[in-house]
Amino acid sequence: xxxxxxxxxxxxxxxxxxxxxxxxxxxxxxxxxxxxxxxxxxxxxxxxxxxxxxxxxxxxxxxxxxxxxxxxxxxxxxxxxxxxxxxxxxxxxxxxxxxxxxxxxxxxxxxxxxxxxxxxxxxxxxxxxxxxxxxxxxxxxxxxxxxxxxxxxxxxxxxxxxxxxxxxxxxxxxxxxxxxxxxxxxxxxxxxxxxxxxxxxxxxxxxxxxxxxxxxxxxxxxxxxxxxxxxxxxxxxxxxxxxxxxxxxxxxxxxxxxxxxxxxxxxxxxxxxxxxxxxxxxxxxxxxxxxxxxxxxxxxxxxxxxxxxxxxxxxxxxxxxxxxxxxxxxxxxxxxxxxxxxxxxxxxxxxxxx
Numbered sequence: 443x444x445x446x447x448x449x450x451x452x453x454x455x456x457x458x459x460x461x462x463x464x465x466x467x468x469x470x471x472x473x474x475x476x477x478x479x480x481x482x483x484x485x486x487x488x489x490x491x492x493x494x495x496x497x498x499x500x501x502x503x504x505x506x507x508x509x510x511x512x513x514x515x516x517x518x519x520x521x522x523x524x525x526x527x528x529x530x531x532x533x534x535x536x537x538x539x540x541x542x543x544x545x546x547x548x549x550x551x552x553x554x555x556x557x558x559x560x561x562x563x564x565x566x567x568x569x570x571x572x573x574x575x576x577x578x579x580x581x582x583x584x585x586x587x588x589x590x591x592x593x594x595x596x597x598x599x600x601x602x603x604x605x606x607x608x609x610x611x612x613x614x615x616x617x618x619x620x621x622x623x624x625x626x627x628x629x630x631x632x633x634x635x636x637x638x639x640x641x642x643x644x645x646x647x648x649x650x651x652x653x654x655x656x657x658x659x660x661x662x663x664x665x666x667x668x669x670x671x672x673x674x675x676x677x678x679x680x681x682x683x684x685x686x687x688x689x690x691x692x693x694x695x696x697x698x699x700x701x702x703x704x705x706x707x708x709x710x711x712x713x714x715x716x717x718x719x720x721x722x723x724x725x726x727x728x729x730x731x732x733x734x735x736x737x738x739x740x741x742x743x744x745x746x747x748x749x750x751x752x753x754x755x756x757x758x759x760x761x762x763x764x765x766x767x768x769x770x771x772x773x774x775x776x777x778x779x780x781x782x783x784x785x786x787x788x789x790x791x792x793x794x795x796x
Contacts, residue, residue, distance in 0.1 A: 571782065614739075
């Protein structure tokens with residue numbers, strides 16, 4: 443047995459699992475309500491002890507001895523630009539996550555928790571394909587003003603995993619196809635993968651469509667006017683658009699299931715907001731398709747919201763002229779985290795140092 447503890451913290455959930463290398467033994471998703479998380483205020487780091495206890499309770503419930511673990515694999519965060527791969531978690535990496543100089547995200551808790559457990563047990567802790575994986579082509583970095591450069595922040599872990607899974611299942615070479623992957627989660631990412639690299643995407647932190655808790659791209663002059671007139675500091679405004687934006691700003695909840703219930707009950711505001719979100723997702727897919735002159739092998743939908751057929755169908759109606767549609771609902775993140783570390787333990791890959 444080579445048990446690996448997997449930790450994947452999201453905005454509204456803590457996913458935890460134990461794998462025997464790349465084979466799942468125990469998997470669970472612990473959901474968090476808005477009310478529960480509101481008790482911690484706007485500081486993600488303050489949730490660390492709360493969520494670490496949930497992870498330890500999970501291990502105790504499953505009768506897994508922490509001392510038996512061979513490694514810990516965690517979701518990465520908004521770190522400096524990195525190559526795709528598996529990285530050993532060290533104090534520098536954890537410090538960067540805590541300080542959040544490139545932004546804050548719930549995923550920052552994963553490696554904080556994992557490193558805390560690893561230090562107590564003497565086992566290695568890793569991250570795999572963090573949010574800051576950067577494979578952009580040079581033209582994709584331009585913004586329209588010399589002072590600013592586009593940065594790559596996406597759901598790289600899940601998007602890379604499902605892209606490779608699609609290629610394998612269809613007997614294709616991931617390094618020789620062009621596909622668009624759309625991650626429909628609390629944050630929505632879309633990326634285009636060409637010849638094995640994620641050459642462009644929209645960064646859900648500050649551009650693209652709005653999502654359950656993020657505002658996406660906003661009219662810049664209106665934003666600057668609002669910030670200056672209300673004398674907002676950067677941290678306050680960032681929370682307003684990243685965390686309290688998107689569906690939350692319109693509907694008062696980040697839970698798309700709740701919004702969907704209102705949608706199906708005929709609530710006019712919910713119907714219009716959901717239609718607007720689908721409309722914006724479709725526009726971003728159309729824009730990404732131009733990166734390869736419209737030559738796209740398939741468009742993949744993944745993430746938790748991909749379980750909502752009605753929502754996916756709203757997007758499909760607008761983009762199916764571009765390429766065939768493939769749907770992988772949910773996330774392959776837990777498997778991807780396990781596989782990345784399993785490759786290191788089996789000496790098929792060498793862990794990178796942050």
